[in-house]
Amino acid sequence: MQSKAVLLANLGSPDAPEIPEVRDYLKQFLMDPYVIQLPWALRALIVYLLVLPKRPAATAEAYQSVWTEQGSPLVSLSNQLLAALQEKTGVPIAMAMRYGKPSIESQLKTLAAIDGVEEVLYIPLYPHFADSTVTTSVKEAERVIRAQRLNIKLKTLKPFFDRQDYIQSLVNSSQSGLQQNFDHVLFSYHGLPELHITRADPTGAHCLKQENCCEVPSPAHATCYRHQVLTTTKLFAEQAGLQKTQYSVAYQSRLGRAKWLEPSTEETLVKLGRNGVKKLLVLCPAFVTDCLETLEEIKIQGSETFTAAGGEELIYVPCLNDNEAWLDCLAGWINDFAGEQ
Structure with a gap:
């Protein structure tokens, strides 16, 4: 019985490249206090009065220029990465987005429901630390575990900006x-x-x-x-x-x-x-x-x-995406975690 699982997390994307969906996504993203680090009232003033009336139209147009038959590039490419990783590892793995779908909450609940899973390796897919990426992602995962009373332990991978295997993956993919x-x-x-x-x-x-x-x-x-x-x-x-x-x-x-x-x-x-x-x-x-x-x-x-x-x-030069060197790097981290006593 497998006692460990892995959750990968990235930023997120709107459900569709249309104004209503983009507006909802921007609202969730920009109202995060780790993103716009201002008191709630001032943050809400900026988001609701200055950003949301006009920006969703321009952002929706930008999304339309890169949207694919599979949907958002970030989500579809993340799914490809997930599928490839599942073939290289022996533990349950899921992919979540901090904003939009699939949510961190839904994926943590899914992993926690797997019989025997007691510990989750949480991998925020950001090489470099920032409160607006890493901290907000970790805080959301911790909130979900408390609020849903999930009987799992969370182990978070630290930013990997200087890890040799990551650097080698970056060079190889370039x-x-x-x-x-x-x-x-x-x-x-x-x-x-x-x-x-x-x-x-x-x-x-x-x-x-x-x-x-x-x-x-x-x-x-x-x-x-x-x-x-x-x-x-x-x-x-x-x-x-x-x-x-x-x-x-x-x-x-x-x-x-x-x-x-x-x-x-x-x-x-x-x-x-x-x-x-x-x-x-x-x-x-x-x-x-x-x-x-x-x-x-x-x-x-x-x-x-x-x-x-x-x-x-x-x-x-494209990002790492599902480059073989990056897959091997991630799989190595995951398999090391799975082998820990």
């Missing part, structure tokens, strides 16, 4: 791009407001407050998104044989007027195009699965921005 002729590589990570970085700093005096803060050793690095993405980039570059002059880091997907991590991906694409870069390779390592932010924001809109600035070709 070979189709790395083997092409390119002038420059851009690592485009999901952006975060700077306030999220400083609030996650347990010392209260390191992140974005000390010169070269990401390079100076500190306990803050355990929860510093910026340090972790820069570490992933450095390790990737070393493994792939990239020189420092061959690549840049930027941050995408800004929302609102708060000060976000810089430089922005859009500004960087323009700068690179104007500075003579003709063939640009773009990777998005903050995402393990292709989604709206990679397929529409980078592959479609990013390409248009880059070529309009003088570039010739943006070569988008």
